Amino acid sequence: MENAAFLPYGRQLIDDDDIQAVISVLQSDWLTTGPQVAQFEQAICEYTGAMYGVAVNSGTAALHAALHALGIAAGDEVVVPAITFAATSNSVLYCGAKPVFADVFTDTLLIDVESIEANITSKTKAIIAVDYAGHPCDWDALKAIAQKHNLSLVADSCHAIGAEYKDQKIGTLADITVFSFHPVKHITTGEGGMAVTNDTVLAEKMRAFRSHGIAVDTHQRDKDNAWFYEMTELGFNYRLTDIQCALGFSQLEKLDKWLVKRNELAQLYSPKLENGCATPLTCSDDVTNAYHLYVVRTKCRDELFLKMREGNIGVNVHYIPVYLHPYYQSLGYSKGICPNAEKAYAEIMSLPMWVGMHESDIDRVVRFFD
Template sequence: MSDARFIPYGRQSIDDDDIQAVTDVLRSDWLTTGPAVERFEADLCAYTGARYGVAMSSGTATLHAAMFALNIGPGDEVIVTPMTFVASANCILYQGGTPVFADVDPDTLLLDPAAVEASITPRTKAIIAVDYAGQPCDWDALSAIADRHHLALVADGCHALGARYKGRAVGTLADITVFSFHPVKHITTGEGGMAVTDDERLATRMRHFRGHGITTTAAEREKMGGWYYEMVDLGYNYRITDIQCALGSSQLKKLDGWIVKRNALAQWYDAAFASTDIKPLIHRSGLVHGYHLYIVRVDRRDERFKTLRDAGIGVNVHYMPVYLHPYYQGLGYSAGLCPVAEEAYEKIMTLPLWVGMDQGDLERVVQGLTAELL
């Protein structure tokens, strides 16, 4: 391992305003399921333009809640990309549904609308599309498919908070959009997530689901001066704390500037690799890329991965196609299902990209990677 400072592929950025926001909650009467949660939900809705927000304990929890709200159950199929974190497909299994993996576009590794269309059967009930690496999917094409076949459309926007598609914010492009606030994401609450939607019924079902299926929160009962509540669904404890949400609201104020910085870092990488054999993913026109991840294709990926890690450069791989994991193999999925995703997996590597990186960090990454080409 190099003696130089380790450069992770992603990292949170916390300042004194964030710390003060958390401290203020710690000195308040409510530590969980209180006013800071509602405030963060309202703040993110104002930012995205969505009507309703439901904050939860993780992005995975929001995916699960979305499947519940859409009544996914045994016998239902949900089309999903294989090029994603396992939670995007696991949430279907949680409800007893069947993930159907559709292949990706070779230039962007986003869900291919033609592959989605070819995967639809009489049992298909929904589509989950992932804004992979922070780049919005072809939402016009996906929406047209969903409308034509009467399917629900879910946007896994966990990579794409702050991104925009043809002038519209991620968060307004599907029936439900889910976000993650893990420390490597655009903003963080430590752990946490939020689902946003314009459908009041879906929002209500998700809100009940995060709190054991109970119709009111403790804060709401406190306001009403009563104790009575009813459990109407079999929900989970997917609540998030006021401590976390205070941090989220503080972080959200800086998001636009951070999106600008992430795009500047990506453009610097693009220029550095322009005359090399390193191939970044294509950035399509007509959108604002969120650049949660900066992905390149390289030959001898595993060898270069080890060399860079040994040099203190925290490259990563996002992702092995979900259905190649042992658990999914045990369910009967097999290699060869999505050839484009599988071919990409053999070469893709994630380079460090986060707002605290400086010029020296960028140069170390590029020098470490391009040296391997000599």
């Protein structure tokens, strides 16, 4: 069994339709900033129910563009969860603002609403909540806090495209929602991301920001038979190519069936782990979990991690509390500020979860927990 093929914790699944979609763009007149970008943005909007989509070259870029559009700047504070990928809080630093870390609930590892409240100050301007592992946050409670304190609300839903909260698709529950299309996510564009919103002003700000701060794009100039353009603010080159958007559009057509498969895999895991030494995270009854990750807690995590890697099982850990990274320690953050997150970090492990898996793969994984 130890000689069996490596089973990664996540990976892309590319079929002939995806390959043909990319080839079609390679044979077209546009490789970037062409019609495929708008088509992909519209498709994501139709899928999520959002009005405006802004495609960018990573989920990180989407977070940065979102905070820029919301006016986050030096002297501001933004509350973020302690358990997340560093990009969530890095985007705050990119704007010159300060990330303030809130603790997480022990059963889901989602941001703790009471911890948010305890960390709000006169400098707080926004909350970024993460739909960790694909499980939607308590968006009703988050919106109530944001409204109470007049704060902007960003959904870092890089784990959760297709997830639902109280029968509502993730994508319209915050001022801006961001997605990632990295290869381990539900659908991929290679690298890529998107921010969606119902606010036309925020959308226009993000569009300019992704293209050097230039407000009028090349298509509008061609339409107007004009060459003149102005850079109105400092932006970035965060554009996503037509090649990538064609791949994303093709992948999106398969997303719903892939979400069903991820939930089926989760249901296979659950009973097989019941009598073992690992406990899966809780899933609330009022959500549809997208299961980007399948995370368990175990008291013997480090020992199991090594044994499973030696057995060609690509387990991983998501994540070290962000403020424990050396860079954040150099900024003055202290250990102990989020005890639930730190305790969870010592116990959590992500098991393989991707749509190419079979029940035999699940059996390979769970035998380590007997």
